[in-house]
Amino acid sequence: MKIPKRLRPLVEEGVIDSVVRQLMSGKEAMVFVVRCGEETRCAKVYKEADKRSFRQAVDYTENRRTKNSRQARAMAKGTRFGREAQEQAWQSAEVGALFRLAAAGVRVPRPYNFHAGVLLMELVADEEGNAAPRLNDVELTPEIAVDLHGRLIREVVRMLAAGVVHGDLSEFNILLGADGPVIIDLPQAVDAAGNNHAKRMLIRDVDNLRRFFGRFAPELLATDYGNEIWALYESGALQPDTPLTGGYERVEKAVDLDGVLREIDDVRLEEAARQSRLSERG
Numbered sequence: 647m648k649i650p651k652r653l654r655p656l657v658e659e660g661v662i663d664s665v666v667r668q669l670m671s672g673k674e675a676m677v678f679v680v681r682c683g684e685e686t687r688c689a690k691v692y693k694e695a696d697k698r699s700f701r702q703a704v705d706y707t708e709n710r711r712t713k714n715s716r717q718a719r720a721m722a723k724g725t726r727f728g729r730e731a732q733e734q735a736w737q738s739a740e741v742g743a744l745f746r747l748a749a750a751g752v753r754v755p756r757p758y759n760f761h762a763g764v765l766l767m768e769l770v771a772d773e774e775g776n777a778a779p780r781l782n783d784v785e786l787t788p789e790i791a792v793d794l795h796g797r798l799i800r801e802v803v804r805m806l807a808a809g810v811v812h813g814d815l816s817e818f819n820i821l822l823g824a825d826g827p828v829i830i831d832l833p834q835a836v837d838a839a840g841n842n843h844a845k846r847m848l849i850r851d852v853d854n855l856r857r858f859f860g861r862f863a864p865e866l867l868a869t870d871y872g873n874e875i876w877a878l879y880e881s882g883a884l885q886p887d888t889p890l891t892g893g894y895e896r897v898e899k900a901v902d903l904d905g906v907l908r909e910i911d912d913v914r915l916e917e918a919a920r921q922s923r924l925s926e927r928g
Contacts, residue, residue: 781818
């Protein structure tokens with residue numbers, strides 16, 4: 647096929663030998679099957695911001711680090727340089743997450759190279775060697791649904807133990823490879839410790855899995871792995887192999903109203919004293 651413009655530099659530099667075909671076009675990128683020597687891989691070509699439907703919501707980009715303060719100021723002002731820096735940070739987030747998670751043993755596509763907005767990574771294949779299907783395109787028996795759900799919950803635990811929350815996990819970004827499910831599409835991944843929305847995103851990711859697999863195995867609908875996993879993480883007890891029950895008992899604490907009112911009165915008194923000191927100085 648004709649070599650896409652964004653892939654030409656990689657072909658010219660010998661990183662890619664040939665482009666076989668387009669695999670898919672999603673909300674944030676196009677993916678191509680490519681040949682690299684004797685191996686078949688895939689190349690993810692990120693779309694420019696004005697051509698993709700997935701927006702960089704503040705919830706996802708909160709607390710993401712930039713290379714320097716100049717970039718941070720430009721990004722905040724929305725200048726052309728700032729928008730370019732924001733795009734680079736958005737794309738680099740997936741690359742960083744993939745390397746981090748692969749090192750932690752999470753089943754994600756193995757990343758190889760990232761150049762000029764193109765991510766070169768493993769092509770996840772099925773048992774026949776073809777590109778693996780997305781989970782939403784597969785019909786499951788109750789037994790297989792329970793098995794896959796359990797395996798994916800364990801992957802979510804491994805991700806969180808490595809400090810990462812996917813943030814957009816569902817049946818649409820999980821591939822069913824020859825050796826089991828593979829999690830893909832991570833540009834919106836967030837740092838669990840540095841993002842105030844991480845808990846909500848983690849629970850939403852797990853709930854998406856519960857609802858999908860619950861269509862095939864209704865008993866899964868009664869589970870609450872999300873809150874259980876996060877509680878273990880917050881307490882410092884979460885490890886990749888931590889046993890889970892799928893249950894979570896919320897502890898309702900009584901509000902100490904008198905204590906709250908006392909704190910409010912203390913703040914008011916401190917503020918009155920501060921204002922008094924300022925008046926005396928004036």
